[in-house]
Amino acid sequence: MINICNVARYQGPTEEELKKLRDSHVLLSSFEYERTPLFRGYTDKILTIDVGTKEASVADIPAEVKEKFIGGRGYCLRYLWDAVNPETRWDSPENEIVMSSGPIGGITQYAGTGKTLIATISPLTDIPIDSNVGGFFGPYLKFAGFDALEIRGKSDQDIVVVIDATRQTVTFEEAPLEHFDAHILCEELTALYADDENDKKNIAVVTAGSAAEYSNIAMLNFSFYDVRRGTTRIKQAGRGGIGRVFRNKGIKALVCKVDKVKGNLNNVYDIGIINKTGLRFHREMVQNDAKQNDMRGVGTSYSLRTLADYDLVPTNNFKFGDAPGIDNMTAKVLKSDWLTQGAADGCWYGCSMACAKASDHFLLETGPYKGQRVCVDGLEYESASGLGPNCGIYNPRDILEINFYCDTYGIDTISYGTMTAFLMECYERGILNKERTGGLDLTWGNAADDLEMLHQMSRNEGFGKIAALGIHKQKAYFAEMGWGDLSEMNDFGMEQKGLEYSEYSAKESLAQQGGYGLTNKGPQHDEAWLIFMDQVNNQIPTFEDKAEALFFYPMFRTWFGLMGLCKLPWNDIVPADNALTDDPKMVPEHVENYKNLYYGVTGQRITTDDMILQSERVYDFQRIFNIRMGKGLRADDAIPYRAAGPVFEEEYLSRQERYDRQLVEIVGLTEEEVQGMSVQEKMAATRKYREDQYQTLIDTVYRKRGWTRNGVPTVEHLRELGMDLPELLAVVEPLLAAEEA
Amino acid sequence: MKRLEKNEALCIGCRSCEAACATAYYKTDDSAYACIRIEDGNSENAEAEFTIHVCNQCGKCAEVCNTCVIQPNAKGVYMIQRKECVGCLMCVGFCPEQVMVQSDDREEPSKCIACGICANACPTGAIYIVED
Numbered sequence: 001m002i003n004i005c006n007v008a009r010y011q012g013p014t015e016e017e018l019k020k021l022r023d024s025h026v027l028l029s030s031f032e033y034e035r036t037p038l039f040r041g042y043t044d045k046i047l048t049i050d051v052g053t054k055e056a057s058v059a060d061i062p063a064e065v066k067e068k069f070i071g072g073r074g075y076c077l078r079y080l081w082d083a084v085n086p087e088t089r090w091d092s093p094e095n096e097i098v099m100s101s102g103p104i105g106g107i108t109q110y111a112g113t114g115k116t117l118i119a120t121i122s123p124l125t126d127i128p129i130d131s132n133v134g135g136f137f138g139p140y141l142k143f144a145g146f147d148a149l150e151i152r153g154k155s156d157q158d159i160v161v162v163i164d165a166t167r168q169t170v171t172f173e174e175a176p177l178e179h180f181d182a183h184i185l186c187e188e189l190t191a192l193y194a195d196d197e198n199d200k201k202n203i204a205v206v207t208a209g210s211a212a213e214y215s216n217i218a219m220l221n222f223s224f225y226d227v228r229r230g231t232t233r234i235k236q237a238g239r240g241g242i243g244r245v246f247r248n249k250g251i252k253a254l255v256c257k258v259d260k261v262k263g264n265l266n267n268v269y270d271i272g273i274i275n276k277t278g279l280r281f282h283r284e285m286v287q288n289d290a291k292q293n294d295m296r297g298v299g300t301s302y303s304l305r306t307l308a309d310y311d312l313v314p315t316n317n318f319k320f321g322d323a324p325g326i327d328n329m330t331a332k333v334l335k336s337d338w339l340t341q342g343a344a345d346g347c348w349y350g351c352s353m354a355c356a357k358a359s360d361h362f363l364l365e366t367g368p369y370k371g372q373r374v375c376v377d378g379l380e381y382e383s384a385s386g387l388g389p390n391c392g393i394y395n396p397r398d399i400l401e402i403n404f405y406c407d408t409y410g411i412d413t414i415s416y417g418t419m420t421a422f423l424m425e426c427y428e429r430g431i432l433n434k435e436r437t438g439g440l441d442l443t444w445g446n447a448a449d450d451l452e453m454l455h456q457m458s459r460n461e462g463f464g465k466i467a468a469l470g471i472h473k474q475k476a477y478f479a480e481m482g483w484g485d486l487s488e489m490n491d492f493g494m495e496q497k498g499l500e501y502s503e504y505s506a507k508e509s510l511a512q513q514g515g516y517g518l519t520n521k522g523p524q525h526d527e528a529w530l531i532f533m534d535q536v537n538n539q540i541p542t543f544e545d546k547a548e549a550l551f552f553y554p555m556f557r558t559w560f561g562l563m564g565l566c567k568l569p570w571n572d573i574v575p576a577d578n579a580l581t582d583d584p585k586m587v588p589e590h591v592e593n594y595k596n597l598y599y600g601v602t603g604q605r606i607t608t609d610d611m612i613l614q615s616e617r618v619y620d621f622q623r624i625f626n627i628r629m630g631k632g633l634r635a636d637d638a639i640p641y642r643a644a645g646p647v648f649e650e651e652y653l654s655r656q657e658r659y660d661r662q663l664v665e666i667v668g669l670t671e672e673e674v675q676g677m678s679v680q681e682k683m684a685a686t687r688k689y690r691e692d693q694y695q696t697l698i699d700t701v702y703r704k705r706g707w708t709r710n711g712v713p714t715v716e717h718l719r720e721l722g723m724d725l726p727e728l729l730a731v732v733e734p735l736l737a738a739e740e741a
Numbered sequence: 742m743k744r745l746e747k748n749e750a751l752c753i754g755c756r757s758c759e760a761a762c763a764t765a766y767y768k769t770d771d772s773a774y775a776c777i778r779i780e781d782g783n784s785e786n787a788e789a790e791f792t793i794h795v796c797n798q799c800g801k802c803a804e805v806c807n808t809c810v811i812q813p814n815a816k817g818v819y820m821i822q823r824k825e826c827v828g829c830l831m832c833v834g835f836c837p838e839q840v841m842v843q844s845d846d847r848e849e850p851s852k853c854i855a856c857g858i859c860a861n862a863c864p865t866g867a868i869y870i871v872e873d
Contacts, residue, residue, distance in 0.1 A: 108829040198825075201808065227809045263828025263848045272845040275830060279843060282834025344807035350829035352805070 001336050004343035007360045009230035010375060012187045021192055026174040028159065031056040035145040035168050038267045041103030041601040042066070046079065047146040049161055049170065051249050052093060052153025056170035061147060068723065072102030073130050073561035074618040075148045076119035080128055081625055081727070083152060088629075090123035090241065091248050093154045099206075100148035101138030104601050105564020107350070108263050109278030110593070111285070112566025114139050114348020116222060122240040122521075123216040124415075124470050125498035127629045128622060129240025129521050132561055134347030134356065135222030135233075136204035139564075140165070140256040143265050155250030162193065162255045175252055180210040181408040181458075182221040183374060185253060186232040190225060193257050201225040202260065205232065207253040208243035209410025211458040215468035217415035217500070218243030221407065224347055231375050235347045235356065238412040239524055240499055241470075247410075261349060269603030277596045278350060284575055285352040292573050298331045298339060299357035300381035300568070305330045307504075308389075310536055311655075314505045315389040316444055317421035318494050318642050319651050321505040325394030329384060338396050339379070353569050355380075359400050366451045367405055376404040378413075385503040386417020391424055392444030402451060409458040414524075415470060418500035420450055422471050422493050431484035438462040471495040491641045492648075497522040497631060506643055509535040510690075511546040514697050517639040518550060520622045520632075526567065527554040533585060547700035558615035563598070570594075617723050620706075620713045627712065628731045634711045637698060645690045652683050659686055710739050742817030743855045743872045744798045745777070749789035751867035754779060761862035766851060767844060776840050776853040777868070793868060794838040796853035802832035802841060816855075816872065823849045 013021075033056070036043040044061045061075070069078045076098040083096040097120045107113045116138025122129035141149055144165035151161075160175040178188050186205045194200040205223040212218035220243050221234040264271050289295055293302045304326055307313045311321030335341065339357045347356040357380075361373040378384070379400060387406070388399040406413045420442075426432040427442035434441060438456075440449045440463050456464025466474060471493045479486035494501040499522025506512035512535070515528035530549050533539045540549050560567045575589045582588065591608065598606050626632025646652040652659055663674045663682060667689045674682065702709060706717030712735045718724045756779050759772035767774035776796060783789035796819075803811040803819050810825040811832060821832075826849040833841040833850045843850045857870045 108827045227807065260825075261827045263826075275843055275845055278830050279834050282831050286835050342804060344805050344831070346807050349807065349827045350831065352831050352834060354807075 002340045002360060004228060004340050007229060007340055012191050012231070018188070018191055021175075021177050021188060024175070024177040025160075028172040028174055029054040030169055030171045033058050033145065033168050033170065035165060037145075038142060038265060040269050040603055041266045042071070043142065043145050043147050045146050046075075046148040046150060047141075047163070047170070049149065049151045050153040051151060051155040051159060051161065051172070051251055054155070054159075054172040058146070068617055069621075070103070070562040070614050070618070071147060072100050072105070072115070072117040072564050073119065073132075073558065075100040076117050076130060077128060077618060077622050077625060079148060079150050080119050080121070081621075083150065084121055086628055086630065088121055089126060090121050090245050092121075094152060095121045095245060097151045097242060097245055097249070098148060099138065099141065101142055102562055102564030104597050106139030106142050106266055107268065107274060107597070107601065108261065109274050109350050110597055111281055111346070111351045111353045111569040112348070113350060113564065113597075115560075115564045115566050116141075116237070117561050117564070118220065118237045118242055120240075120242050120245045121629070122242070122498070123244050124241045124472065125522055125631065127497065127521070127626045127631045129242060129499070130561065130622070131219075131237040131239045131242060132526070132566075133220065133222045133237035134235040134566065135224045136348070137206050137222050137254070137256055139261075139348065140204045140258050143258045143261070144256055151249065151251070153249065158250055158252045160189065160253045160255060161251065162257070164193075165256070165258045178252065180252070181368075182207050182209045182234055182410060183232075183404075183408040186221065186223040186234060189253055189255055190223065190232050193255050200232075201227055202258050204256045205253055207410070208246050209408055209458070211454075211468070212243035212410035213247040214460040214465070215411060215457055216241045216244055216470040216473070217412050217419065217468070218247065218410045219412040220246055221410065228343060229358075229360070229375060233347070233356065233358065233375065233377055234407055235377065236407060236412065238414055240521060241412075243410045243412075266601055268601045270600045272600075273596050274600035277593050277600070281569065281593060282352045285573060288576055289353075289573050294331060294335075295353050295355045295568070295572055296345070297335050297341060299345075299355040299379070300572075301329070301334055301379045301384045302331045303381055304384060310531075311508065312505050312531060313385050313389050314421070314503055316392055317390060317418075317425040317492060318501070318505055319425075319648075320654055321507070323389055323394070325392075326389055328394045329388060329396055329399075334379065334396060338400065351566075351569075353573065355568060362400055362404065364401060364404065366401065366448070367455050374404060376400050377407060378403045382503050383413035383417070386414050386421075388417075390417050390421040390503060391450060393447050393450070394445070395447065398447035398451075402447065402454065405451065405454050405458075409454065411454065411457065414502050415500040416454070417503065418494050419467065419471050419474070420453070422474070423467065425492055426478065426484065426489070429484070431478055431489070436483065470498065471500055472498040494640055494642055495523070496639055496643075497636055499523060501643065504529075504531060506531065507645055510693055510697055511540055511549055513639060513644050513694055514546065514550045514701055515553075516643060517637050517694070518698065518701055519554070520619065520626060523639070523643070527557055529553075539585065543696055543700040546697060547704040550697075550701045551704040552612070555612045555615040555619060558619050559594075559611045562614060562618060565594070613721065617721050620718065620721060620723060621728065623707075623711070623713060624728050624731050627735065632711065633735075634698065634702075634709065637711060639694065641687065641691070644694060645686055646683060649679050649683070652679055652686070662686070708736065708739050710735065712736055712739065742798065743870065744818070745795045745853060745855055745857075745860065745868055746871045747793040747795055747868050749783055749786050749791060749793050749867065751865040752779065752789060752791040752793055753865055753867075754781070754791045755864065757862040757864065758859035758868055762859045765856075765858045767842070774842050774844060775859075776842055776851065777859050778838070778840050794840050795868060796836075796838060796840050796855075798855070799837060801835055801837055802852060805831045805835045807831075811852075818855045819852065820854060821849060821852060826850075
């Protein structure tokens with residue numbers, strides 16, 4: 001077991017290297033601003049940066065925007081809507097990247113309070129993508145005087161934009177010599193803009209990586225300085241290709257510098273209740289973490305073996321939900337062999353859940369940094385399962401190396417894992433072969449060629465250019481080349497709306513099929529994670545129950561994104577007496593904590609219904625935003641059949657007893673009938689049943705959400721929400737009229 | 742290493758130590774502001790009527806601090822560098838003895854610095870400073 005006290009500090013760039021970088025910078029333009037102090041969690045200011053004209057400006061956030069959109073994801077979507085039009089695509093100059101934390105973001109006393117929300121028009125989906133990330137940038141942006149940042153335009157040279165709260169300036173700088181790869185670039189910029197070693201913690205960097213310029217599955221890295229390790233760490237705003245938009249705008253990095261962090265920079269209404277609530281949570285972590293999920297020891301990967309026991313960890317491109325190799329990746333193994341113990345691994349101050357684990361001085365065996373020892377941020381569950389079992393890879397060392405290179409190149413581990421799994425299945429089925437991959441052998445479990453594909457992606461070479469497309473465009477390309485059948489690839493290519501699935505097998509949970517399929521941005525589990533509630537505990541057996549859950553949880557979870565909060569401290573560790581409460585799955589004590597935090601920051605009391613209303617306004621706004629951009633109706637909520645059932649015989653046969661039994665117990669055939677059917681016939685009956693169930697689920701959920709059968713929010717419902725805004729009515733009214741006709 | 746030690750059998754529960762500590766650092770005799778805590782009863786020591794919770798300079802507070810602002814001084818006493826503290830209160834929550842103090846009036850918590858004020862106030866010698 002590796003303990004933090006035995007981990008040597010990392011060495012950053014030398015003074016000589018920094019001087020060279022500093023000397024190469026060219027100041028392109030500089031703007032002064034007057035820092036607005038925070039008041040009860042808000043500055044009510046937005047900073048607009050045009051990287052094309054190299055101009056910055058500050059504007060007030062109107063009271064009605066604050067009332068309806070609250071902050072975080074709400075602000076991101078509101079300002080993105082105003083910037084774009086239905087013809088805007090990811091690379092249009094008017095497309096914006098909008099970032100905002102939220103009113104609670106930046107308090108230091110409670111776990112998971114440093115999130116930044118980001119939205120842009122995605123290169124994968126052509127609709128708004130929202131993503132959330134830890135690291136220091138969102139809170140520092142607030143401390144610098146801004147509730148939100150919108151970035152527009154395109155720069156014709158690579159620039160760094162520096163928001164310096166200590167000088168109250170925004171500068172645009174040409175920065176030609178810094179590396180593109182995030183693990184080095186973040187170190188370089190942190191050292192460059194910090195006054196001294198002690199000041200490094202006051203610097204936050206946002207960057208992508210060398211592959212982001214070419215890849216649709218590129219993400220953004222957000223740094224935080226790890227004082228103990230002496231290095232910058234990175235967290236990822238992974239989903240939907242935001243990193244590609246960032247690089248397409250010519251941005252190498254954003255830097256935000258503050259003078260210090262203290263406990264009440266949000267200038268809150270009642271610090272006492274925040275202190276009390278935070279302390280209560282910290283004490284709970286001491287008491288319960290080791291007995292429950294051991295988030296402080298292993299992070300989110302604690303669940304791999306447990307989830308596999310329920311057949312939920314996608315293996316070989318979501319064909320199966322378990323494999324013996326997962327025994328190589330148990331919490332015990334990760335803890336004893338790979339993840340540093342005893343470190344205060346929070347990605348924002350005050351996070352006693354501390355799940356941002358790292359593997360220290362990890363020796364790289366491939367790629368441009370072969371032979372170097374680095375700090376790998378991970379393994380998180382999604383990365384571990386997507387890069388690992390989903391591709392038939394079970395060696396934590398290989399998975400960590402892929403994880404590291406994804407991060408530093410600016411590639412989303414979830415999309416990369418799910419996409420590589422798709423490519424491996426294409427290889428297995430003969431859709432791809434060595435000739436078509438330029439020599440890559442993409443058989444299940446081949447980590448070496450998986451890594452080579454990733455390196456090619458960063459160099460924009462060979463098959464890496466195809467990998468960079470993402471599954472949706474790969475399917476079309478393979479079909480166009482005559483390599484594979486599109487309808488077959490649609491069945492097993494795990495994407496929806498253009499976004500790759502995150503890493504849970506939902507075959508046996510209809511509610512989770514909806515949890516993925518009925519999302520705004522595409523199949524990401526952050527809206528609704530209902531598998532245990534549905535499949536394991538059978539707490540939501542009827543369509544109405546599932547629809548209620550698919551209304552309530554996406555709204556409840558959206559609330560975290562309005563506030564600048566991480567969802568994990570809500571229910572990954574729960575109070576010791578939680579099981580005795582009226583509604584254990586809601587973790588009532590923690591919901592109470594959030595209400596107290598909201599009150600403590602803003603001075604406004606809030607009920608659960610208020611929380612849902614705040615969220616639903618933004619949620620339906622996003623749905624209508626999707627419709628406006630051409631992808632937000634019922635047809636777009638269809639899911640690949642692999643997400644709902646067995647596509648090929650080997651999948652059916654691997655769980656034949658279960659599927660045969662379901663044909664009798666659920667579908668209603670007799671045992672004799674089932675015995676007399678061929679495998680293909682049984683698969684067809686299973687498929688028909690499951691696909692019908694999904695359609696019925698959609699009907700029930702849409703009704704519950706106040707949407708029509710085509711998935712359009714009704715005028716009456718928008719009026720009830722106080723969201724009958726003219727620009728929304730202009731989108732929905734023609735569709736509602738057409739549906740009625 | 743300098744630290745506060747205890748002999749619980751000698752404690753008479755007068756709580757002079759709590760009052761002395763709270764008064765010295767928070768100008769109040771409210772025991773909630775003391776870096777020492779006296780509890781009625783003692784389940785581990787049959788000769789003692791009270792349990793004394795003191796900071797034994799175990800360093801858990803320093804371990805959980807992700808700003809590294811709690812460091813031992815030359816005598817092994819863990820000190821908070823207030824200027825750099827972000828007030829996250831993890832040290833307070835994770836203290837095994839629950840003897841760190843958080844006050845809403847201040848941005849940073851405080852901890853025992855083995856100053857001996859409480860020991861001086863103790864009429865029976867139940868708490869005392871040692872230096873090895």
